Amino acid sequence: MHASRFGHFLMFGRPDASVPQLVPAQRDLRIDIIRGLALLIIFINHMPGHVLAGFTPHNFGFSDAADAFVLLAGISATLAYGGLIERKGLRTGTLKILARLRTLYLAHLAVFLLVCAIVATAVTRTQNPLYFEALNVQPFFADLTQGVLRALALSYQPNFLDILPLYIVLLALLPVLYLAVRFSPALALAFSAALWQTASLTGLNLPNAAGAGWYFNPFAWQFLFCLGIVIGRMAQLGLSAPLLRGLDLLAAGFVVFALLVKTASGNPLGIAALDDWIFHIQIGADKTNLGAGRVLHVMALAWLLIRLLPRESGLLRLQALKPLAAMGRHSLEIFCAGTVLSIIGQIVLVETSHALGPQLLVAALGGIILMGLGMFLTWYQSFKRRAPAGSAPASGLPAQLS
Amino acid sequence: MALGSSTTEGSGASSPEKTYPAVLQEELKRRLPDTDVRVINKGVGGQSAYDMLLRMDADAIEPRPSLVIWQTVVNDAIRHVGEEKLAKILRKGISKVGEAGIDLVMMDLQWLPREDRYPKYDDYRAVLKNTAAEHGVSVFPRYAMMKSWARSKQFTEQELVGMDGLHMVDASYRCLAVRLADGIASALTGAKPEMAETSKPTN
Numbered sequence: 387m388h389a390s391r392f393g394h395f396l397m398f399g400r401p402d403a404s405v406p407q408l409v410p411a412q413r414d415l416r417i418d419i420i421r422g423l424a425l426l427i428i429f430i431n432h433m434p435g436h437v438l439a440g441f442t443p444h445n446f447g448f449s450d451a452a453d454a455f456v457l458l459a460g461i462s463a464t465l466a467y468g469g470l471i472e473r474k475g476l477r478t479g480t481l482k483i484l485a486r487l488r489t490l491y492l493a494h495l496a497v498f499l500l501v502c503a504i505v506a507t508a509v510t511r512t513q514n515p516l517y518f519e520a521l522n523v524q525p526f527f528a529d530l531t532q533g534v535l536r537a538l539a540l541s542y543q544p545n546f547l548d549i550l551p552l553y554i555v556l557l558a559l560l561p562v563l564y565l566a567v568r569f570s571p572a573l574a575l576a577f578s579a580a581l582w583q584t585a586s587l588t589g590l591n592l593p594n595a596a597g598a599g600w601y602f603n604p605f606a607w608q609f610l611f612c613l614g615i616v617i618g619r620m621a622q623l624g625l626s627a628p629l630l631r632g633l634d635l636l637a638a639g640f641v642v643f644a645l646l647v648k649t650a651s652g653n654p655l656g657i658a659a660l661d662d663w664i665f666h667i668q669i670g671a672d673k674t675n676l677g678a679g680r681v682l683h684v685m686a687l688a689w690l691l692i693r694l695l696p697r698e699s700g701l702l703r704l705q706a707l708k709p710l711a712a713m714g715r716h717s718l719e720i721f722c723a724g725t726v727l728s729i730i731g732q733i734v735l736v737e738t739s740h741a742l743g744p745q746l747l748v749a750a751l752g753g754i755i756l757m758g759l760g761m762f763l764t765w766y767q768s769f770k771r772r773a774p775a776g777s778a779p780a781s782g783l784p785a786q787l788s
Numbered sequence: 789m790a791l792g793s794s795t796t797e798g799s800g801a802s803s804p805e806k807t808y809p810a811v812l813q814e815e816l817k818r819r820l821p822d823t824d825v826r827v828i829n830k831g832v833g834g835q836s837a838y839d840m841l842l843r844m845d846a847d848a849i850e851p852r853p854s855l856v857i858w859q860t861v862v863n864d865a866i867r868h869v870g871e872e873k874l875a876k877i878l879r880k881g882i883s884k885v886g887e888a889g890i891d892l893v894m895m896d897l898q899w900l901p902r903e904d905r906y907p908k909y910d911d912y913r914a915v916l917k918n919t920a921a922e923h924g925v926s927v928f929p930r931y932a933m934m935k936s937w938a939r940s941k942q943f944t945e946q947e948l949v950g951m952d953g954l955h956m957v958d959a960s961y962r963c964l965a966v967r968l969a970d971g972i973a974s975a976l977t978g979a980k981p982e983m984a985e986t987s988k989p990t991n
Binding site: 434435513514516519520522524525528545596597598651665668669671736737739740 | 876
């Protein structure tokens, strides 16, 4: 796409003055595969001290799997619900989103309860209450009356159980954000960025009884989601990325810069004014309010990926990537299963004194379970599609019984 | 100002009056009847050293206390934040308090009944000890105290750390506070307390 058409799109939500035509929605395997990979990485990262967690992306750049996950959430939510709004109208789209929010909310509560049960069992069996501490569920158990109410209100988020609440808020915002992007991506992004920076500067956040605020501050993270919506909207209109060779170099340069800063032990730039900024980044403290470095980094990665890996690439159809794509396609189920498995994994790691063998076994088993679940759900989905309720096999049964 | 995580907040204590900062206040008032002593509890369960660094200005420095007791590192140890990173965070925090001209005592980690679960626990303790030593800050030797209480059989393990095996309960919060009060009172009055070593980095 020519840069001027891209500029027109940013201002007015369409590449030229004509009424934009939607391209028929097709699955983008890149989204599925990267989402699957991000889910696998989140599973590993949620076991602190795991040997493999030393090799996951957060060690080598500003952004990590969470950033990629939220950006992709924006893209795929736009393709799914934005497409629905275009075809069936805002009301139908919003109702579908509400139904999805209900599913997400119930899934979060179920994971919360399950994780509490696992931790409580572990603490009473092993007499090691640091499991309470590791998840920060001590205040929950100490005051169950308040705890239950706060859990229901999403204002009690134990460690590692903070991504779904963020996603619930973001998806709830989708109709408004989508309409704004549809009207003018530039305007929507400007408002979104203003809110992000306001949150970052004033500390505006939703309450969390288990900490200072939501670990993923939705007022900040909505900006990344909004960027995802813009990318999703471009895909919806069949717009390709503008050919900007300069941006390729800039993106690659930034990724290398992030690698240097993140892996250095001190301030590699030697500029004293940047000491604090680098300290915060190296500690990983720029996450709650979505540090600007994270946004630039994840966008640089996304840009390079879009440029280097076209949608039609044969690489995406490699047999070895099938399980990842299957995981990405059922990200809610895999995310929930991954969270529960990683908590169990944490306990196994501690009980086996972080010996290497059990660590690798936990990672391998967890990976196999998550991939297996993804493949099963994909198969089950196509099975249901082939045999819809009320047709041959299902309807035969009641007839025989009666 | 008692800055810390769950030990300071008082996890496992039967009531707020049984937490270590509350007992410490009573004990100090008893020892220093002519001084207006207040101990303020700024413990938030589950917090890492970095979480506390972020609220240090508001919670520990702006109220201008005479002394900050900083209890930390256990959550960093179990979350494997990395020893180098932890040292950097502690250095920042210690310097902040120092630059404000406020006295600081660091509180060591708790003793754990089964420590091999966390093979790096001692390494993280060493980071606390060494970083404090670098800055000439005293470390209140909680680990050594709890270990000796456990060895001495004065208390059952249950009395010491409670059924949850980690959080000190009323009896040990009390012991902790009494020892701290001894140390602080002696530092202020110059009198030799029964347990002189508690105010110095002995372990």
